[in-house]
Amino acid sequence: MREATIIANVKIAVIDEDVIVRDFIVSTLMYSVNREVLTFDNGFDAWVSFEEKGFPDMIIADVNLQEIDGLVLVSKIKEASPETVMVLFSDSPENEIRAREQGADAFLAKPFGVNELFNLVQTFVVEQDPAGDSSTHV
Amino acid sequence: MIRLGSKPENMREMELDDIFISRLQLLIIMTKSYLNKYPLGSYRERSILENAELVKVDAVGLAEDIAFFGSHEDFHNGLNFEPVFYQRVKLLAVMAEAFAKGHSLEEHKQEALEKNLNTICETITFSKTISDMQFLKVA
Numbered sequence: 001m002r003e004a005t006i007i008a009n010v011k012i013a014v015i016d017e018d019v020i021v022r023d024f025i026v027s028t029l030m031y032s033v034n035r036e037v038l039t040f041d042n043g044f045d046a047w048v049s050f051e052e053k054g055f056p057d058m059i060i061a062d063v064n065l066q067e068i069d070g071l072v073l074v075s076k077i078k079e080a081s082p083e084t085v086m087v088l089f090s091d092s093p094e095n096e097i098r099a100r101e102q103g104a105d106a107f108l109a110k111p112f113g114v115n116e117l118f119n120l121v122q123t124f125v126v127e128q129d130p131a132g133d134s135s136t137h138v
Numbered sequence: 139m140i141r142l143g144s145k146p147e148n149m150r151e152m153e154l155d156d157i158f159i160s161r162l163q164l165l166i167i168m169t170k171s172y173l174n175k176y177p178l179g180s181y182r183e184r185s186i187l188e189n190a191e192l193v194k195v196d197a198v199g200l201a202e203d204i205a206f207f208g209s210h211e212d213f214h215n216g217l218n219f220e221p222v223f224y225q226r227v228k229l230l231a232v233m234a235e236a237f238a239k240g241h242s243l244e245e246h247k248q249e250a251l252e253k254n255l256n257t258i259c260e261t262i263t264f265s266k267t268i269s270d271m272q273f274l275k276v277a
Contacts, residue, residue: 004272004273004275004276005273006273006276018152021152021157023188023192024157024160024161024164027164027188027189028160028164030181030182030184030185031164031167031168031181031182031185031186031189032271032273033181033273034180034181034182034277035181091149091150091151091152093146093149096141096146099139100139104139105139105140106140106141107139107140107141107142107143108143109142109143109144109145109146109149110143110150110151110152111143111151111152111153111156112142112152113156113160113163114160114163114164114167115163116142116143120142122273123140126272
């Protein structure tokens, strides 16, 4: 049986102006990967930070953001850092279609919970070791 | 693109009650992981402490709402628990804070923790088992 390991020094960012939802996502992800999770309350600050300090492995962003919204952010980030996983979330079905068109890797439909966030980690952050080596990479 | 979360017809903004239930589910997973002796780590400890504190504050507030208004049905969409449920959630949060701070729980306290956890899980619908989450076994 293959053993699960987490991408070494995985870097995750969460962007949402709703601090209650954002903090819930951060708590769940921080617990999952046992790493600091970057947070931003608008798309512009996030973009500036990524350009200066490097792009995360995974970004989870609300579609509705000030200055640079989530849909624009997906196209900018996919152009600058194609390997970064982009996850968008929204309470609007129309935004799911737009997210797909912009090239998002995943869409979280609100309301979502712990299971969906764990599924994101399992899908995009966990590496399957083909040798079955159970040692951790982190 | 993968899709997760609510069906299109059920999509809506997340309410405080949604966050309370989700944070409680996270606390349950954190506690089950502890009881299964999965590794912690500084960020996991921090996450447990923050989550336990928020769940505790919400549980106390919701219990006070019941004491004042008599029922949640009119103003908390979907939440209709007995007052004792919130006392159990508060106890779970306090115990989680204890193990996250490194206080070892003696055997009888671990049994009490497990019993409390099982009672809470019987009250809320929650299907996830931690065996599904292999990544929790590494820190």
